[in-house]
Amino acid sequence: MENTENLVNRIMQLRFTSSSLSRRARNCQKEENAEKLKVKKAVENGNMDYARIYAENAIRKRKERMNCLELRMRLGAVSGSLGPQAKTWTISEAMGNIVKSLESSLATGDLQKLSETLYVFEMQFVNMDVQAEFMHLPMARSTSPSTPEYDVNSVMQEVADEYGLEVSVGLEAS
Template structure:
C-alpha cells in the first residue's frame, strides 16, 4: 500500500501545481487586458512612443498566459496517466488474489467457488477495459494549445480600429 499511497500523494501535488498554473494564466490574462487598455489610452492621447511599448507588454503577457495553460494541460495529462497507473496497480493486486482463489477452488473441486471466482475474474477484465477506454478518451482531450504569434503593429492596428480612428493614428506615426 505504501507505493499506492506515495503515488496518490504525487497525483495530488501535480493537481495542485496544475491549478496554480491555471491561476497564473488567469492573472496574465487580466494583465494583458490592462495593457491593451493602456494602448487605447495612449492612442487617444496621441502617445505614439508609448503605445508600442504597451502592445509589446500585452503580447508578452499573452504568450506567458499560453505557456501557463500549456504547462497546466501537460500536468493534467500526467495526472491522468498516474491515476490510471494507480488503478491498474490495484486491479493487478486484485487479479493476483483472484488467481490464488481460483487455484484453491480448482484444487478442492468446489464448483460453486470456481463459478464465483470466475465471475470476479471476468468483472476485473471488464474494469480493465473500462479503465483503458477512459484513459484513451481522456488523453485525446489533452491536446496542446497553440498560440498564434501576433505582431505589435497588428495589435496596435486592431485597437485603433476598435477605437475608430485608424487614419488619425497612422497620420500621427507618419509625422
C-alpha cells in the same frame, strides 16, 4: 500498494498544478486587458512611445497566458494517462488476491466459493479491458495549441480599432 498510492498522489499534484496554471492564465488575461487600456489612453494622449511599451507588455502577458494554457493542457494529458495506470495497478493487486483465493478454493474443494471467486475474477478482467481501452485516449485527444506571434504594431492597431482611434504615427500599413 505503495506504488499505487505514490502514483495517485502525483496525479493529484498534477491536477493541483493544472488548476494553478488556469488561475495564472486568467490573471494574465486581466493584466493583458489592463495593458491594452493603457495603450488606448496613451494613443488618445498622442504618446506613441508609451503606447508601444504598453503594447509590448500586453504581448508579454498574452504569451505568458498561452504558455500557461499549453502547460495546463499537457499536464492534463499526463494526469489523464497516469490515472488508468493507477487503476491498472490496483486491479493487478486485486487479481493477485483473487488468485490466492482461487488456490484456497481449489484446495478445499468448495465449489460455491470457487464459483464466486471466478465471478469476481471475470469482473476484474472486464474492468481491466474497459480501462485499457481508454488508457491512451487522453493523450490522443490532447493537442498543443500553437502560440501565435503578435507584434507591437498589430496590438496597437487592434486597440485603436476597438476604440475607434487613429493610429498612424510609427505604424506601417498592414
